[in-house]
Amino acid sequence: MRESKLMFLQYLTGLLILIFGTFHFLLLSYLAPTTNKVLYLYLGNTHQLIGGTLYYSTVKEIYTTLLWGAMFEAFLTVLVYHAFNGFRVILSEQFQGPRAEKIITYTMLVIALIIFIYGSRTIVVLLTGGG
Amino acid sequence: METILKGFGEVVKTVTFRVRRYDPEKDKSPSYKEYKVPVQKGMTVLDGILYIKENLDHSLSARYSCRMGICGSCGMIINGRERLACQTQILELNKDLIKVDPMGNYALIKDLVPDLEKLFKNHRAVKPYIIREEEKADAEYLQKPEQREKFAMFTECILCGLCVSACPTNGADELYLGPQALAQAFRYIADNRDLGFNERLNVLDSKHGVWRCHFSGSCSDVCPKGVDPALAIQYLKGLLTANVFVKHQQEGAAKGEPRKSVLETL
Numbered sequence: 337m338r339e340s341k342l343m344f345l346q347y348l349t350g351l352l353i354l355i356f357g358t359f360h361f362l363l364l365s366y367l368a369p370t371t372n373k374v375l376y377l378y379l380g381n382t383h384q385l386i387g388g389t390l391y392y393s394t395v396k397e398i399y400t401t402l403l404w405g406a407m408f409e410a411f412l413t414v415l416v417y418h419a420f421n422g423f424r425v426i427l428s429e430q431f432q433g434p435r436a437e438k439i440i441t442y443t444m445l446v447i448a449l450i451i452f453i454y455g456s457r458t459i460v461v462l463l464t465g466g467g
Numbered sequence: 468m469e470t471i472l473k474g475f476g477e478v479v480k481t482v483t484f485r486v487r488r489y490d491p492e493k494d495k496s497p498s499y500k501e502y503k504v505p506v507q508k509g510m511t512v513l514d515g516i517l518y519i520k521e522n523l524d525h526s527l528s529a530r531y532s533c534r535m536g537i538c539g540s541c542g543m544i545i546n547g548r549e550r551l552a553c554q555t556q557i558l559e560l561n562k563d564l565i566k567v568d569p570m571g572n573y574a575l576i577k578d579l580v581p582d583l584e585k586l587f588k589n590h591r592a593v594k595p596y597i598i599r600e601e602e603k604a605d606a607e608y609l610q611k612p613e614q615r616e617k618f619a620m621f622t623e624c625i626l627c628g629l630c631v632s633a634c635p636t637n638g639a640d641e642l643y644l645g646p647q648a649l650a651q652a653f654r655y656i657a658d659n660r661d662l663g664f665n666e667r668l669n670v671l672d673s674k675h676g677v678w679r680c681h682f683s684g685s686c687s688d689v690c691p692k693g694v695d696p697a698l699a700i701q702y703l704k705g706l707l708t709a710n711v712f713v714k715h716q717q718e719g720a721a722k723g724e725p726r727k728s729v730l731e732t733l
Contacts, residue, residue, distance in 0.1 A: 337671050337677050338672050338711075339673060339676065339677075340672045340677075340707040340708060340710065340711050341711050343678045343708075344708050344711055345519070345702075394690045425678075425679075428640075428674055429636065429639045429640040429643070429679060430639055430640075431692055432640060432641055432675070437674060
């Protein structure tokens with residue numbers, strides 16, 4: 337594949353990581369559609385409900401919906417691509433030559449696949465009631 | 468008696484030049500040698516080096532030619548920054564110690580003389596000329612002033628190689644094309660007379676091409692002619708990304724009237 341395609345995907349996954357990351361950190365605690373709220377904003381003697389839920393059972397309930405599972409799988413995919421293509425770029429600048437490039441590319445591909453499979457397994461186990 | 472250079476003002480002060488010396492035939496490793504140079508008003512670092520060569524140490528080697536910032540031969544690292552020695556006024560540096568090193572990221576021939584083969588090889592690799600199918604240039608390809616404006620800045624490159632010396636990617640990646648070659652690639656791709664985008668694509672869109680630029684901007688910072696290679700590289704990244712979805716089309720300027728001989732014009 338041409339370097340321009342790989343780097344376009346690199347930038348795209350960077351952007352998606354930002355979007356998924358925002359979802360991951362904010363939505364669950366702040367915007368998740370649940371009445372079981374536990375986050376408050378304290379204002380002197382009073383406090384104001386700002387939403388979200390952090391009860392373990394509620395967290396697990398939300399995480400084990402198909403929509404969240406699909407989002408985590410997509411998040412994992414873009415993270416793995418962005419990280420290991422990034423490592424490939426950094427390493428190929430340090431070690432040049434066709435042989436070194438081949439070793440770097442395939443090593444990154446294998447490690448990325450292992451992490452992707454292990455991460456996917458975790459998501460699937462959680463979705464199917466384990467974890 | 469102290470030699471005073473003709474054509475300059477009065478001696479203002481004495482400055483120490485700490486020059487990196489290396490003769491691959493004699494020395495195991497580079498070392499620094501210091502010289503005391505009386506500085507007259509108007510003297511450049513190149514004048515200081517020539518003063519040393521003529522009066523203090525004939526064995527010092529440096530490359531230079533025009534002495535007026537046009538040929539791009541006297542690029543070196545002066546007080547830690549890439550500069551043309553002929554354009555650097557000693558008094559403007561405002562230092563009593565001037566450290567002079569050869570340009571980095573190149574092999575060294577001797578003392579302050581780098582081997583610029585890498586620079587020229589990368590320059591040739593991007594085919595720095597108008598590419599057209601016609602062999603016979605019997606008329607001019609037409610270009611409007613506003614069409615030239617799109618790449619005019621990049622025609623100012625004098626191939627001094629300072630940008631490559633300053634580029635951190637060139638320091639790590641020996642095969643990286645470098646800012647000079649990439650800026651020239653953009654200069655020709657952006658030229659409305661050119662039709663060579665696809666011929667340059669394999670080199671530009673390679674593992675050591677456009678995408679290895681991390682936009683540190685050192686190249687643009689040190690360019691003595693005000694060229695902005697980092698900008699050209701960002702333009703190229705945009706072109707190559709767009710080319711993934713829609714193949715880049717070059718217009719290929721039309722030819723003007725056939726050339727006439729002097730006799731025909733009479």
